[in-house]
Amino acid sequence: MTELVRILHIEDDPSVQEVVRVSLEDVGGFTVATRSSGRDGLAAAGTFLPQLVLLDVMMPEMDGPETLARLRALPGMKDVPVVFMTARAQHHEVAEYLALGAAAVITKPFDPMALPERLRALWRDWQSPQRDGAA
Amino acid sequence: MKRHPSAAAATRTAAFLVAAVATAGVAAASGTPALPPDLPAQVPAWPLLLVAVAAIIVMLVRRPSPGRARALVAESAQREADRRLLAVIASAQSAYIRSSNLRNSFDPLLAQILELTDSRFGFVGEVLYDDAGKPYLRSYVISNIAWDEASAAFYREHAPQGMIFGNLETLFGRVLTSAQPLISNNPRNDPRSGGIPPGHPELESFLGLPILYGDAMIGMIGMANRPGGYAPSMITYLEPLLRSLGQLIHDLRQESERQRIQQQLEQEREDMLARVDRLFEHLPGVVYQYEVRADGSARFPFTSAGPTRIFDVARDVSARTAQPVLDMIPADERARVVEGMAAAARTGTIWSDQFRAIHPQRGEIWVSCRASPESRPNGDVLWHGFALDITATRQTEVALERERARFRATVDNLPGAVYRCRSDAQWTMAYLSDEIRKITGHPAHDFIDNRERSFASVVHPDDLAATFRSVATTPPGESYELTYRIRHADGREVWVRDRGRCEYDDAGQPVWCDGFLWDVTDYQRVERMKSQFVSTVSHELRTPLTAVVGALGLIGGGALGEPPPAMRRMLDLARQNSESLQALIDDLLDVEKLGEGKLVLQPEVVAVQPLVDQAIDEIQAYAARFHVTVVAGRRDAATFLVDGRRFRQILGNYLSNACKFSPAGSTVVVEARQEKGRVVVTVTDCGEGIPEEFQPYLFEKFSQGEAPNTRRRGGTGLGLAISRELARQMGGEVGFRSTPGKGSSFWVSFPTAAQQDQPGRES
Numbered sequence: 001m002t003e004l005v006r007i008l009h010i011e012d013d014p015s016v017q018e019v020v021r022v023s024l025e026d027v028g029g030f031t032v033a034t035r036s037s038g039r040d041g042l043a044a045a046g047t048f049l050p051q052l053v054l055l056d057v058m059m060p061e062m063d064g065p066e067t068l069a070r071l072r073a074l075p076g077m078k079d080v081p082v083v084f085m086t087a088r089a090q091h092h093e094v095a096e097y098l099a100l101g102a103a104a105v106i107t108k109p110f111d112p113m114a115l116p117e118r119l120r121a122l123w124r125d126w127q128s129p130q131r132d133g134a135a
Numbered sequence: 136m137k138r139h140p141s142a143a144a145a146t147r148t149a150a151f152l153v154a155a156v157a158t159a160g161v162a163a164a165s166g167t168p169a170l171p172p173d174l175p176a177q178v179p180a181w182p183l184l185l186v187a188v189a190a191i192i193v194m195l196v197r198r199p200s201p202g203r204a205r206a207l208v209a210e211s212a213q214r215e216a217d218r219r220l221l222a223v224i225a226s227a228q229s230a231y232i233r234s235s236n237l238r239n240s241f242d243p244l245l246a247q248i249l250e251l252t253d254s255r256f257g258f259v260g261e262v263l264y265d266d267a268g269k270p271y272l273r274s275y276v277i278s279n280i281a282w283d284e285a286s287a288a289f290y291r292e293h294a295p296q297g298m299i300f301g302n303l304e305t306l307f308g309r310v311l312t313s314a315q316p317l318i319s320n321n322p323r324n325d326p327r328s329g330g331i332p333p334g335h336p337e338l339e340s341f342l343g344l345p346i347l348y349g350d351a352m353i354g355m356i357g358m359a360n361r362p363g364g365y366a367p368s369m370i371t372y373l374e375p376l377l378r379s380l381g382q383l384i385h386d387l388r389q390e391s392e393r394q395r396i397q398q399q400l401e402q403e404r405e406d407m408l409a410r411v412d413r414l415f416e417h418l419p420g421v422v423y424q425y426e427v428r429a430d431g432s433a434r435f436p437f438t439s440a441g442p443t444r445i446f447d448v449a450r451d452v453s454a455r456t457a458q459p460v461l462d463m464i465p466a467d468e469r470a471r472v473v474e475g476m477a478a479a480a481r482t483g484t485i486w487s488d489q490f491r492a493i494h495p496q497r498g499e500i501w502v503s504c505r506a507s508p509e510s511r512p513n514g515d516v517l518w519h520g521f522a523l524d525i526t527a528t529r530q531t532e533v534a535l536e537r538e539r540a541r542f543r544a545t546v547d548n549l550p551g552a553v554y555r556c557r558s559d560a561q562w563t564m565a566y567l568s569d570e571i572r573k574i575t576g577h578p579a580h581d582f583i584d585n586r587e588r589s590f591a592s593v594v595h596p597d598d599l600a601a602t603f604r605s606v607a608t609t610p611p612g613e614s615y616e617l618t619y620r621i622r623h624a625d626g627r628e629v630w631v632r633d634r635g636r637c638e639y640d641d642a643g644q645p646v647w648c649d650g651f652l653w654d655v656t657d658y659q660r661v662e663r664m665k666s667q668f669v670s671t672v673s674h675e676l677r678t679p680l681t682a683v684v685g686a687l688g689l690i691g692g693g694a695l696g697e698p699p700p701a702m703r704r705m706l707d708l709a710r711q712n713s714e715s716l717q718a719l720i721d722d723l724l725d726v727e728k729l730g731e732g733k734l735v736l737q738p739e740v741v742a743v744q745p746l747v748d749q750a751i752d753e754i755q756a757y758a759a760r761f762h763v764t765v766v767a768g769r770r771d772a773a774t775f776l777v778d779g780r781r782f783r784q785i786l787g788n789y790l791s792n793a794c795k796f797s798p799a800g801s802t803v804v805v806e807a808r809q810e811k812g813r814v815v816v817t818v819t820d821c822g823e824g825i826p827e828e829f830q831p832y833l834f835e836k837f838s839q840g841e842a843p844n845t846r847r848r849g850g851t852g853l854g855l856a857i858s859r860e861l862a863r864q865m866g867g868e869v870g871f872r873s874t875p876g877k878g879s880s881f882w883v884s885f886p887t888a889a890q891q892d893q894p895g896r897e898s
Contacts, residue, residue, distance in 0.1 A: 015682030019689065027694045058674070087677035090728070092735040108677050109684040109717055113692030 004123040008050035009034045010041035010067060011085070012059045019112055020054065028116025038062030042070055045077055052123060054106075057086035057097070065100050072101065081126045083119065085110070216372065223247045224379045231383050240383075241276035248376070249278070249358060252342070252369065256280050257358035260297070261384055262311060262345075270311040271301035272355055275384075282334040305329035307357050310343035314352040317343040320364030340364040344373060348381040353388065356380065415439030420523035425457065425506065427476075429514030433457040436517070445502060445524045446494065463492040472504075480508040480516045489525065501529040546570075551631075551653025552579075554590075558606060558637060558645040561589035565647075574631060574654055576624025595620035595628065602633075606648060611639045618655065630659035666727050673720045680720070684713045711760070722853040725784075726836065729860040736778040738865055740888045743807045743814050744770050746779055750786040751805055757791060762799040765790060768806040774888040775814045781861045782883075785869075788854035789818040789881045796822035796879075812890040817882040824875035834859040834869065858883065 007030045011017050017034045024030045033048045035041040039062055045053070053071065057064035064084055071077045081103035086093070089107040097105050104122050106115070226247055230240035241259050249257050256278030264270050274297050281287035303312050306328050310317045319325040322338040331338055342365040346354035356377065358365075415422050422439040435453040438444075448459045461469060468490040479486030487505040494500045506520025546553050552571040557563040564582040567590075571579050581587035591599060598619035609615040614636045621629040635650020687710040689695060691703075698706060728734035751765050758765045786805070793803040801821045808815050825833060836856040859869045862883050873879035 013678050013682065016678065016685065019682050019685030022689050022694060023685065027689070027692070087674045087681070090735055091737050109681040109713075112685040112688045113694065 001124070001127050002051070004030065004051055004120055006031050006033070006048060006050045007052050007054060007119070008032075008041060008045060008048055009054045010036075010038060010059075010064075011054075011056040012036050013056075016056075016108075020115070023112035023115045024119075027113060028119070030116065030119075038064075038067030038070070041067060042074065045071060045074055049076065050080060052103075052119060053080060053082045054119075055082050055084055055102075057084050057088065065097070068100055068102065081122065083122065219251055220372065220376060223251055224376055227376075227379060227383065231386075245276045245278065248356065252358055252365075252373070253361050254342075254358035255360035256336070257356065259354065259356050259380070260300070261354045261388065262352050265301075269301070269303070270352075271299060272307065272311060273297040273299050275354075280336050282336060286334065302329060306338075306341045307343050307355065310345055310355055310357075311352075314345045314347070316345065316370045317341070318365045318367065318370070336360075342369060344370065344377055346377050346381045346384060348385040354380060354384040412440045418521075420503075420521055421445055422521055423506075423518075425518040425520060427480075427516045427518070433461070435460070445500070445522055446492070447496070463494060464490060465493065468492070476506075476508075476518070480510065483508060483510070486518075489529075497526075500524060500526045543568075549651070551651050553651050554635075555647060555649050556590065558648050560591065560603075561585055562591045562594070562602075562648075564590055574623070574629055574652070575621055593621050593623075595622055606637060606645055609637065609645070611637070611643060615650075618659070628656075629654055630656040666731060669723055669727050673724045676716075676720050680713060680717055684710070684717065687713060722857060725857050725861075726853050729857065729864070734861075734864065736781060736861075736864055738776045738778050740774050740776050741779050741782075743773050743775060743816065746782055747786065747805055747807050747816060750783045750790060753783065753787060754790040754794065758794045758803070761794045761797065763794045763797045764802045765794070766802055766804055768804045770807040771809040771814075773807070773809040773814045775885045776888055777865050777867070777885055781865065785858040785861055785883050786816065786818070788858045789883070792854065792881070793818050793820035793822070793879075796820060798822065809887060812887055813884045814887055815882055815884040817880050819878065819880040821878040824877055824879055825871070825873040826875055830871075830873065833871065 007024055009017065009020050009024070009032055011020065011034070014036075017036070021032050021034055024032045033044055033050065035044050038059055041053070041055070055064045055067060059067075062070075064086070068082050071080070071082065082101065084097045084102045084105045085108060086097075086105065087108045089105055094105045103126060106118070223244070227240065227244045230243055233240075245257060245259055248259075249255070258274050258277040260272045260274040260277070262270050263273055274294070277290075277294055277298060279287075279290055279294070281290045300307065302308055306317060306319050306322060306325070308329065309327050317327070318341070319327060320340045322328045322341050328338075337360075339360045340363075341357065341359045342361070343355060343357045345352045346356060356373075416439075418439065421444065422437075423435050424437040425433065426436050427433045434455055434457050435450075438450055438453055440450070446453075446460045446463055452459060464472065472488055472490050475488050476486050485505065485507045487503070489501060489503045492500050492502055501524070503523045503525045504520055506518040509517045509519065511517065546568040547570065549568070549570060552574060553566070553568040554564055554571075555566040557565065563585050564579075565584075567579040567582050569579050571577070571582065575593050577588065577593070582590050594602060602617055602619055605615050605617050614634060617633040619631060619633070621631055623629050631652045632655045633650055633652035635648050635652075637645035638647040638649075640646050687706060690698060690706055691710055725734065747767060747770055751767055754765055790803065790805070797803055797820045803821075804819045806817045806819070808817070834855045836853060855869075862869045862885075865885065867883055867885040869881070869883045871879055871881045
């Protein structure tokens with residue numbers, strides 16, 4: 001089973017960027033690439049080759065769902081798990097994001113100390129053979 | 136009505152002229168001139184003059200020859216006899232013509248006949264027939280031959296009306312049966328005689344003569360006791376008299392019959408009118424005839440009696456003139472009535488109208504009339520009609536119309552539309568106020584009974600189903616309140632709020648709905664803006680909060696190394712407050728979503744125990760701040776249908792309140808019991824309790840107890856309102872019991888899962 005190492009974080013708010021970076025790098029020990037827009041994120045994906053993408057939903061110009069759709073069209077990005085982060089996380093909204101192909105939805109505000117472990121658990125689930133069968 | 140006596144007399148005069156001429160003619164033909172030398176003064180001159188002229192002509196034509204001298208003597212005696220006879224006839228006729236009581240004319244006649252025939256007594260009577268066809272006699276006049284007191288009394292009593300003689304086994308009876316003259320000059324020994332009553336004067340001779348009219352015997356004359364008896368020549372001699380009497384009796388009979396029929400008709404007419412009057416008494420109005428003469432004058436020839444005389448003008452007055460009635464109708468009304476009647480009379484059509492009149496005692500009255508005209512050749516018009524006093528009805532109508540106008544004015548001034556509709560698929564309107572035009576762009580009458588369109592057709596299709604659902608699920612006795620969109624005729628969407636109440640049938644189904652709906656488009660716009668604002672602000676707040684909470688979490692979690700103890704206290708403070716801020720934002724968003732019905736719940740069947748335990752775990756850190764212990768009490772094993780996360784939110788609100796309002800060191804107990812098909816979860820504290828005056832508002836938005844330290848302990852005042860709404864939307868109920876000074880118990884209950892599988896069962 002591959003270890004989760006590279007995480008691409010796309011988020012337009014610099015403060016949240018910083019908190020997530022500290023959480024994932026300092027607490028979680030991941031390698032994080034942070035981008036401030038969907039466009040920049042897509043551009044980085046091709047070179048950074050993230051194993052998991054943490055994607056803010058509400059962003060100017062290109063929002064989370066659109067970024068996800070475009071990401072899937074990129075080579076090698078078809079099966080990369082994408083986790084949405086959002087302040088709008090009602091049941092129906094969560095269901096909507098999952099239907100678009102999100103692996104999970106994390107609600108803002110979130111516990112930065114628990115975030116790395118949560119992503120690892122998610123990664124493990126994603127990697128497990130049952131997932132394919134279940135999908 | 137009786138014929139005028141003079142008219143009757145004239146008729147009789149004419150009849151007897153014919154009789155008199157005929158009599159004279161007979162006398163002339165038999166060669167016996169019959170000129171009466173001294174006419175009684177009371178006899179009318181000219182009919183007798185005719186007789187006299189005829190006699191003179193006969194005399195001039197037939198002069199006596201010297202060879203017939205002896206014969207002349209006899210002829211002279213005969214002429215005298217004829218003269219006397221003629222005088223009697225003339226006298227009888229004259230008396231008959233003049234007398235107002237025809238029977239009285241026989242009295243002098245009998246006297247004259249007795250004198251003429253030298254008889255002692257006699258009678259004149261009419262012959263009648265009984266039911267068996269047997270003839271009998273009724274006297275017109277009879278000589279008073281009373282021989283004792285009894286017979287005198289009998290005579291006095293019966294003679295004036297006519298005595299009846301029916302014994303045919305008598306001399307006069309033979310005349311009745313044979314219709315032939317009868318002479319008996321020895322009655323005592325005459326086998327035809329039936330004898331006479333004891334005391335009756337001796338009958339020495341008798342002459343009975345039938346009086347004929349045509350071939351019919353209609354009367355009889357009887358005379359008796361002529362000295363020397365009666366000779367057959369007497370019969371011939373009296374023949375002209377008999378003929379006159381025949382005519383006289385015939386006329387008398389006809390006149391009697393005419394009078395009888397007249398009286399009978401009169402009586403029948405009066406009876407009929409009385410009957411009609413009695414019938415009309417039961418009518419609610421007056422049946423009338425109204426006659427307008429060609430000269431313009433008018434009267435009521437007939438008006439029925441009855442309790443409602445309307446104008447209270449006496450019938451005999453109104454039968455003469457209609458003026459008293461017409462005077463009661465105000466000029467303008469009268470002009471219209473007269474014009475309407477004239478038009479109907481011209482076309483021969485039925486006229487009907489309602490008009491006002493001023494009754495001298497009752498004041499203003501209203502009358503409804505309907506009549507058909509009958510035009511007469513002389514230009515008169517006779518109306519046959521029916522009049523009804525409609526004053527009471529009219530007054531009711533006027534009062535009702537006034538009330539309606541007042542109601543309409545009130546309703547029209549309302550800032551919305553009042554309605555009454557059927558609870559059917561069309562929302563069929565029975566009543567709708569005019570304000571609906573502003574709301575829908577269509578006039579109210581378009582919607583009544585779905586004439587032009589149904590109300591359902593203007594409700595936004597996306598909202599229509601919700602209107603039916605809301606009304607159908609409103610329990611009897613409770614009001615419904617709906618908010619939906621109307622598609623205005625000009626294409627706009629109009630938001631309305633609709634509040635009403637239904638009437639239910641025996642099966643508990645709504646049948647009629649009465650309510651009020653008003654335009655809340657502006658309000659709705661502001662509400663939406665507010666919601667949008669709150670939503671936006673909340674989300675915008677969350678982003679920086681995410682950073683703050685995240686940063687504090689990283690520090691608190693030791694990701695950046697261990698801070699000094701003094702710094703850690705400050706950092707904890709910052710973290711707690713950022714969590715409070717987060718809770719506040721969550722509450723605000725929840726309230727908005729609940730208010731708009733946009734909160735999406737995901738109910739599933741879950742066990743109550745784990746949820747309670749989880750909620751207790753989640754509150755521990757918070758409780759520790761207030762030095763309160765939260766423990767689980769009795770927990771029944773039960774399942775129910777809820778959105779687990781939202782159920783924990785309700786419990787979390789109860790628990791955080793309990794912690795806030797409990798004294799340090801106290802314990803908060805959570806219990807979950809299964810009672811009567813419901814799961815009841817209770818949070819009990821030992822706090823100060825809730826002041827009674829505040830209790831009714833506890834579950835309202837932004838409410839908080841007025842306890843002096845409430846504010847100090849913080850809170851948004853939204854928690855309980857959210858809890859109640861969440862519980863409601865999941866089919867649950869909330870409530871509390873509180874004793875000020877001794878603490879409170881808040882509970883939330885839901886049907887058990889088993890109960891929810893049986894929707895028909897009451898819970």
